[in-house]
Amino acid sequence: MKTCLVLSYTIQFAHTHATAIALLLAFVAASAAAAVPRRRTYPPGPRGLPLLGNTFQLPSSKHWLTYQKWAMSHGGVISFTSMGERLVVLNTARAVCDLFESRGAIYADRPVATMVGELVGWNKGLGYARLTPETSNISSVNELYPVHSHARFRVLRRLFQDVIGPSACQLSDHIERLERARDDLLGRITEKSHREPNGCNFSESVRQSTSAFILLLTYGYKVPQDSEDDELVRIVEDAMDGFSRASEPDAFLVDRWPILRYAPPWLPGTGFLREASRMHSDREKLYNVPIELAVGKAIPSMVSSLLAAASAQTIEQEEELIKAVGASLYSGSGFRYFECTHRALQTHSALMSFLLAMLLYPEVQTRAQVQLDSVLGSLEIARPLSLQDREHLPYVEALVKEVWRWNPSVPLGMAHRVTQDDIYDGMLLEKGTTVYANLWAILHDENIFPDPFSFSPERYISADGKLKQIDRMEDPSLIAFGFGRRICPGLHLADGSLFLYIASLLQFFVVKKALDEAGNELEPDVDYEGFISQPKPFKCRLVPRLRGVFAI
Numbered sequence: 001m002k003t004c005l006v007l008s009y010t011i012q013f014a015h016t017h018a019t020a021i022a023l024l025l026a027f028v029a030a031s032a033a034a035a036v037p038r039r040r041t042y043p044p045g046p047r048g049l050p051l052l053g054n055t056f057q058l059p060s061s062k063h064w065l066t067y068q069k070w071a072m073s074h075g076g077v078i079s080f081t082s083m084g085e086r087l088v089v090l091n092t093a094r095a096v097c098d099l100f101e102s103r104g105a106i107y108a109d110r111p112v113a114t115m116v117g118e119l120v121g122w123n124k125g126l127g128y129a130r131l132t133p134e135t136s137n138i139s140s141v142n143e144l145y146p147v148h149s150h151a152r153f154r155v156l157r158r159l160f161q162d163v164i165g166p167s168a169c170q171l172s173d174h175i176e177r178l179e180r181a182r183d184d185l186l187g188r189i190t191e192k193s194h195r196e197p198n199g200c201n202f203s204e205s206v207r208q209s210t211s212a213f214i215l216l217l218t219y220g221y222k223v224p225q226d227s228e229d230d231e232l233v234r235i236v237e238d239a240m241d242g243f244s245r246a247s248e249p250d251a252f253l254v255d256r257w258p259i260l261r262y263a264p265p266w267l268p269g270t271g272f273l274r275e276a277s278r279m280h281s282d283r284e285k286l287y288n289v290p291i292e293l294a295v296g297k298a299i300p301s302m303v304s305s306l307l308a309a310a311s312a313q314t315i316e317q318e319e320e321l322i323k324a325v326g327a328s329l330y331s332g333s334g335f336r337y338f339e340c341t342h343r344a345l346q347t348h349s350a351l352m353s354f355l356l357a358m359l360l361y362p363e364v365q366t367r368a369q370v371q372l373d374s375v376l377g378s379l380e381i382a383r384p385l386s387l388q389d390r391e392h393l394p395y396v397e398a399l400v401k402e403v404w405r406w407n408p409s410v411p412l413g414m415a416h417r418v419t420q421d422d423i424y425d426g427m428l429l430e431k432g433t434t435v436y437a438n439l440w441a442i443l444h445d446e447n448i449f450p451d452p453f454s455f456s457p458e459r460y461i462s463a464d465g466k467l468k469q470i471d472r473m474e475d476p477s478l479i480a481f482g483f484g485r486r487i488c489p490g491l492h493l494a495d496g497s498l499f500l501y502i503a504s505l506l507q508f509f510v511v512k513k514a515l516d517e518a519g520n521e522l523e524p525d526v527d528y529e530g531f532i533s534q535p536k537p538f539k540c541r542l543v544p545r546l547r548g549v550f551a552i
């Protein structure tokens with residue numbers, strides 16, 4: 001309408017007939033162009049098959065390597081289709097910052113996860129929390145927090161911030177718990193080394209220790225020696241088993257065709273409904289039972305401090321949220337006390353990568369130990385390390401950054417969902433599209449990290465031995481935890497604990513290759529597996545640097 005008015009106005013005032021005709025033709029051409037639906041310019045990607053798209057070009061594991069290869073031919077932002085669904089992968093720090101950080105609101109949602117989120121009920125917690133538009137003005141804790149609401153998401157993030165945000169991680173209670181967890185790890189490792197002096201796989205000791213720490217942190221609960229029969233460990237294990245199994249990509253058809261959730265249970269092929277109901281009740285148990293254990297406990301915990309801060313009028317609503325935060329701490333950190341085939345743990349994976357790196361780069365280990373001894377004293381008179389020493393140990397700090405970079409535990413982050421059509425560099429990211437940040441590709445970008453496959457803490461150290469000033473897009477101890485509004489809320493906890501574990505292990509042990517029966521050193525297998533990427537099982541020795549001293 002507006003265009004027509006402008007046109008008639010222009011014709012009236014055109015000086016010549018010819019000009020009017022030219023303008024008319026231009027208008028007709030422009031209208032015709034507008035009438036033809038414009039081709040949508042999705043981000044580029046590999047050419048797929050008609051109807052099937054790229055489904056059969058996708059690898060069965062280590063997807064991040066394939067995405068990085070495609071990005072080399074098509075550019076940093078790529079798209080492709082899998083089983084009819086369009087996916088977008090961001091392979092550069094610039095693109096992830098531009099979208100997840102600068103346009104955060106559009107990228108803060110998670111895709112629907114029918115099995116794990118809707119049926120098993122993990123969407124009550126943080127990781128799978130959806131963000132549909134707010135329907136009511138929920139602004140105070142006097143209101144209920146429906147599962148699908150911005151308000152619930154915001155409150156959960158705030159509670160996480162209260163218990164494991166940067167300030168909470170500086171508190172003496174928190175540091176004490178971390179140091180206790182460190183001592184527990186060193187104790188388990190010492191014991192295992194005594195039993196198998198020629199070398200062993202330390203994965204179990206690391207897994208149990210890091211998981212026991214999460215129980216201590218959340219409920220103030222100390223795992224007893226005989227953990228096999230422990231009721232709480234069992235409850236958490238069962239719930240986490242369901243969580244891991246239900247979140248496996250493509251394990252359940254209902255994730256592909258959500259309509260199946262309404263199928264009658266007698267229909268063949270609907271066994272997943274029974275599975276979902278069992279997992280649901282395991283999750284409910286995890287929500288309800290441990291909170292009762294934490295109440296009135298002498299050891300302060302995350303749950304007890306949140307309960308103490310809740311006001312009497314709102315305790316019912318807040319208790320529900322506190323249960324969700326407790327359970328999300330497990331799912332987020334990946335609690336697994338017993339052997340698990342479904343899923344690895346992030347901190348566990350980072351520690352195993354560290355041990356592997358020390359086997360392959362002994363000179364890095366020696367340099368870190370020289371710095372530790374110079375700050376803490378030589379071993380005969382050394383004191384145990386504390387987190388306050390961190391700022392005096394730039395090389396160890398750089399080593400931790402390199403562990404985050406070399407084998408990031410969550411190489412593709414978690415899926416984000418676009419909440420409205422968005423144009424980026426002329427490319428359309430359509431509402432509803434699932435977007436991943438390829439953190440692995442960013443951390444192996446040779447323009448930022450030259451020679452990216454070498455393990456080299458030196459890349460963060462300046463000529464005077466201090467840490468270089470680096471910005472957010474070059475800092476693996478930030479990049480490895482994702483970007484934007486869904487950035488990992490466990491970042492400060494994970495980074496602090498990894499520092500303490502690594503520095504303390506180096507203070508008291510030398511990591512050496514395992515020996516065969518003839519006393520020859522065995523080369524470790526250097527490979528990774530899993531969506532939470534961890535090194536394939538390998539053996540090593542942790543040899544005390546001075547007899548007796550490591551028993552702190």
Ligand code: HEM
Nearest residue numbers: 126127332333346347410413414481482483486488490494
């Ligand atoms: C090695 C350690 C860890 C790494 C590398 C890691 C990494 C990540 C990444 C990449 C994400 C996805 C961010 C995104 O969507 O863009 C994430 C989410 C999350 N992480 Fe971690 N994480 C670690 C440890 C932890 C710990 C110790 C906790 C809790 C105690 C935790 C709790 C969570 C939660 C709750 C989310 C979901 C946040 C949300 O959806 O808003 N993580 N983490």
